[in-house]
Amino acid sequence: MGESQPDPSADRKPNEPGLVFADTAYRLAVVDLLGAIAYGELSAFERLVDDAKLAPSVRDKVEMGAMATLEFGHVAPLHDRIRELGGDPFEAMAPFEAAIDLFHAHTAPADWYEGLVKAYVGDAMAADFYREIAAYLDADTRDLIIASLEDSGQADFAVRHVRQAIAADPKLGGRLALWARRLMGEALTQAQHVAAERDALTALLAGGIDRPGLDLAAIGRMFTRITERHDDRMSEVGLSA
Amino acid sequence: MGESQPDPSADRKPNEPGLVFADTAYRLAVVDLLGAIAYGELSAFERLVDDAKLAPSVRDKVEMGAMATLEFGHVAPLHDRIRELGGDPFEAMAPFEAAIDLFHAHTAPADWYEGLVKAYVGDAMAADFYREIAAYLDADTRDLIIASLEDSGQADFAVRHVRQAIAADPKLGGRLALWARRLMGEALTQAQHVAAERDALTALLAGGIDRPGLDLAAIGRMFTRITERHDDRMSEVGLSA
Numbered sequence: 002m003g004e005s006q007p008d009p010s011a012d013r014k015p016n017e018p019g020l021v022f023a024d025t026a027y028r029l030a031v032v033d034l035l036g037a038i039a040y041g042e043l044s045a046f047e048r049l050v051d052d053a054k055l056a057p058s059v060r061d062k063v064e065m066g067a068m069a070t071l072e073f074g075h076v077a078p079l080h081d082r083i084r085e086l087g088g089d090p091f092e093a094m095a096p097f098e099a100a101i102d103l104f105h106a107h108t109a110p111a112d113w114y115e116g117l118v119k120a121y122v123g124d125a126m127a128a129d130f131y132r133e134i135a136a137y138l139d140a141d142t143r144d145l146i147i148a149s150l151e152d153s154g155q156a157d158f159a160v161r162h163v164r165q166a167i168a169a170d171p172k173l174g175g176r177l178a179l180w181a182r183r184l185m186g187e188a189l190t191q192a193q194h195v196a197a198e199r200d201a202l203t204a205l206l207a208g209g210i211d212r213p214g215l216d217l218a219a220i221g222r223m224f225t226r227i228t229e230r231h232d233d234r235m236s237e238v239g240l241s242a
Numbered sequence: 243m244g245e246s247q248p249d250p251s252a253d254r255k256p257n258e259p260g261l262v263f264a265d266t267a268y269r270l271a272v273v274d275l276l277g278a279i280a281y282g283e284l285s286a287f288e289r290l291v292d293d294a295k296l297a298p299s300v301r302d303k304v305e306m307g308a309m310a311t312l313e314f315g316h317v318a319p320l321h322d323r324i325r326e327l328g329g330d331p332f333e334a335m336a337p338f339e340a341a342i343d344l345f346h347a348h349t350a351p352a353d354w355y356e357g358l359v360k361a362y363v364g365d366a367m368a369a370d371f372y373r374e375i376a377a378y379l380d381a382d383t384r385d386l387i388i389a390s391l392e393d394s395g396q397a398d399f400a401v402r403h404v405r406q407a408i409a410a411d412p413k414l415g416g417r418l419a420l421w422a423r424r425l426m427g428e429a430l431t432q433a434q435h436v437a438a439e440r441d442a443l444t445a446l447l448a449g450g451i452d453r454p455g456l457d458l459a460a461i462g463r464m465f466t467r468i469t470e471r472h473d474d475r476m477s478e479v480g481l482s483a
Contacts, residue, residue, distance in 0.1 A: 043300075046307060050291040059284075059339070060332050063317065066287060070311040076304065091301050098300070 018086055021139045030205035031142050032086050036093025037101075037195070037202075038131055038149060039079040043094070044101050045124060046073040049155075052116035061113075061162075068120070068155045075149040082145055096199060100191040107187050114166055114173060115180050118238070121159035122181050125234055126188055128152070129227045134206065137215065164239045178240040185231060259327055262380045271446035272383050273327050277334025278342075278436070278443075279372055279390060280320040284335070285342050286365060287314040290396075293357035302354075302403075309361070309396045316390040323386055337440060341432040348428050355407055355414060356421050359479070362400035363422050366475055367429055369393070370468045375447065378456065405480045419481040426472060 022028045049069035056062040080090035108123070110116035128150040135146040167174040196203060208214020215223065263269045290310035297303040321331035349364070351357035369391040376387040408415040437444060449455015456464065 040300075043304065043307070047291060047294070050288060050310075054288070058332075059281075059335060063284065066284070066314055066317075069291075070314045073307055073311045076307075091299075094300060 019139055019141060022086060026201065026204060028086055029088075030201040031138065032083055032088035032093050033096070033199055033201045034131075034134065034138075034205065035079050035083050035086075035142075035146075036088070036090065036095075037097040038146065039076050039083070039090060040094035040097045040101055041127055042072050042075045042079070042149065044105060046070070046076075048105055049120060052110055052113075052120065055110065055113040055116050057113055064158055065120075068158070071154075075151075078145065079149055082142075097195060100195050104187055104191045108184055114163060114177060117159040117163055118177050118181055118240075119184060120155045121163070121238065122184050122231070122234060123188065124155060125152075126185065126227065126231055129230050130192070133223050133227065137206065137208070160238050167239045174240055178235070181231075181235060181240055260380055260382060263327060267442065267445060269327055270329075271442040272379065273324055273329035273334050274337070274440055274442045275372075275375065275379075275446065276320050276324050276327075276383075276387075277329075277331065277336075278338040279387065280317050280324070280331060281335035281338045281342055282368055283313050283316045283320070283390065285346060287311070287317075289346055290361060293351055293354075293361065296351065296354040296357050298354055305399055306361075309399070312395075316392075319386065320390055323383075338436060341436050345428055345432045349425055355404060355418060358400040358404055359418050359422055359481075360425060361396045362404070362479065363425050363472070363475060364429065365396060366393075367426065367468065367472060370471050371433070374464050374468065378447065378449070401479050408480045415481055419476070422476055422481055 018028070022031070046069050049065055049072065053062045053065035053069070056065060083090045083093050108119060110119050131146055131150055135143045138146070163177065167177070206215045206220070259269070263272075287310045290306055290313065294303045294306035294310070297306060324331045324334050349360060351360050372387055372391055376384040379387070404418065408418070447456045447461070
């Protein structure tokens with residue numbers, strides 16, 4: 002970047018919200034979105050620690066615990082940003098608690114392998130979805146979201162263990178493939194409930210004066226991409242969809 | 243320290259075990275002790291996340307989660323040190339799993355306040371005990387143990403919440419005082435089981451050629467100090483012993 006070019010953000014303090022946040026509807030929608038992600042990370046943390054109880058060894062438990070604490074570490078920066086935007090982190094998370102809690106209540110893993118597949122598939126699917134939305138947001142918010150969705154190593158860990166287990170017991174593959182499909186179905190059901198209730202988020206996707214939005218065709222393509230990535234992951238872990 | 247004085251440890255790399263570890267029995271005893279502390283921190287982490295489910299609000303849950311992840315963060319440095327001393331962290335933790343798991347199984351909190359008192363009293367009591375032992379060890383091990391026992395803020399958090407709750411409902415105080423006594427009893431029972439089975443640890447307390455040890459009178463004084471500190475904490479939190 003040439004030094005002679007004026008940078009419109011040069012006068013901003015590092016964490017000060019940009020001009021785009023002068024649009025109140027946009028600001029509220031971003032607070033909503035960050036609240037959803039923060040509560041998602043918080044409950045992912047709890048569930049990973051819970052599911053780690055099913056671990057066949059203390060070694061596996063420690064690996065799962067390390068992933069869980071990384072997820073928890075993402076919550077504070079999201080809360081900080083919500084405060085910078087004038088919101089309250091706990092109010093921002095509240096509207097998403099019911100849907101996310103219900104998702105977890107409906108998908109409690111019956112054993113260690115179901116837990117691993119859930120950690121792998123569930124987390125990656127949520128990350129894909131939020132990353133798709135982040136593409137339509139201002140650069141600061143986008144960077145924060147992408148950083149907070151960084152894979153904490155659970156993909157490698159899960160793929161390695163699930164592949165080994167299926168190699169040793171091919172029947173397990175069939176059961177886990179059905180399980181992954183159920184996870185996908187539950188996630189879509191709860192996402193639809195949230196979308197139907199949260200006008201701010203829906204408006205966010207529709208765009209604004211200075212921001213491109215998603216029309217129905219674009220939303221369709223987005224879900225196609227998310228589904229394709231899910232299928233890729235299923236093959237990667239040795240579960241044909 | 244004057245520059246003219248030769249420092250016997252000057253040739254050591256930062257993490258290389260000191261001369262004292264040439265004594266195999268001492269090295270094994272330290273590995274044993276670090277294994278016990280590491281498994282204690284690991285299970286404290288799991289229990290804090292578990293007990294956080296009883297939290298009356300998401301805000302309290304997040305505070306408890308932050309304390310839990312700090313405890314988990316202590317596990318890796320302890321494991322690293324066990325490896326530096328030529329041990330395997332998971333083998334080192336194994337002998338203590340049964341006693342520590344049993345302690346937690348016998349002291350599952352029935353509500354949020356019992357969980358808070360347990361986080362406060364249990365953790366502080368374990369820390370007092372390990373700190374007493376650390377005083378008899380080489381400086382590197384002592385520093386590591388003291389760093390890993392650092393209070394992650396749960397004392398303040400617990401004292402504040404429990405005092406408020408007792409002020410609002412004095413009957414709660416009586417129940418929690420009994421609960422704290424039960425925690426103390428269970429901890430002593432399990433500590434005795436461990437002491438009876440782990441010769442290396444017992445030998446450690448007895449001292450060595452270059453290290454002062456604890457005779458029976460000194461052990462008695464140690465337990466008196468630990469009990470006194472427990473009583474001080476009980477007053478601090480508003481529970482007369």
